[in-house]
Amino acid sequence: MTNSSPPDPQGVGQIFALFNEIGIIGQLSRTLFEARLEPGMTIHQFSVLNHLMRVGEGTTPQRMATAFQVPKTSMSHTVAGLVKRGYVTLEPSPTDGRSKCVFTTEAGRACRDRAIAALAPDIAELAPQLPEGLVEALLPHLVTLREVMDAARD
Amino acid sequence: MTNSSPPDPQGVGQIFALFNEIGIIGQLSRTLFEARLEPGMTIHQFSVLNHLMRVGEGTTPQRMATAFQVPKTSMSHTVAGLVKRGYVTLEPSPTDGRSKCVFTTEAGRACRDRAIAALAPDIAELAPQLPEGLVEALLPHLVTLREVMDAARD
DNA sequence: CTTGATTGGTGCGATATCGTACCATATATC
């Protein structure tokens, strides 16, 4: 407990530990996921596919870059990979000559469904090992935490 | 809600959403952290430094690789970076001719303290924006979730 | 309309991640 500054205004150490746990769990779930995705497919690629289908088709790479909090060059690379696989198409924006718009293809939707189906067994195996009500207890609080952090980045 | 298989044994969709949130928050906090670490320093490098000081000096790279759930080549690379910066030393193991042992140097400890001090203001700024008791509500549940997942990987 | 600042995207180079193959040491079996 690096006890240097005064009194620890409001559980800074606690929040630090919180992010530590979240990071570890994120890493564990990422490894879990990647093992089931089709070879060569990235979590990011899957996430983008998922995002398009959940949030809406036709967003721009830049918007997804900020949504995912990654540099635009990274998003560019991810989208390029999906294009190469034929899972999304990149159309020039009809309203803004600089932008492009991303749409999932039929193959993309199928791929996403396949991926989720491939993931489900692992999750179903994990589920009964979790204490009753744990997920329900965590999820809403995590959502608010994300919302606060999302809003906090000016 | 990919409604393909039968009845969704036990909130598989919920758990999926849970991991989704955790992944996003992890990404947000990673970006937050990286912005404050000294230039060229990775989260992984900081995590290793932190791990050594919290869990114990003298572990082997391989043990840390499994602890962090990353391939051993990645851990090797991370440790090499820390060695190059003079933050850890790699000694041959006295009991096992194959292994090496990792120890933090004085500079390494100083670096870790500096990093935490650099991070604290951001966290302190975030803290008051969080609902009362949120961290306390989340942390224990996240710990058990991590423990279950940790135990689940045979 | 012209100038200057902003914004979306790409090209490129440096570094990180990670799978495969490989080597050395250790452990098990006989």
Add this chain to the structure above:
DNA sequence: GATATATGGTACGATATCGCACCAATCAAG
């Protein structure tokens, strides 16, 4: 002790991530 298997680490190549510089289109002033 000899052989087989397992384990820790490294070398190397392929891909991912990301900062920086650049270009084109938009927007804001004047």
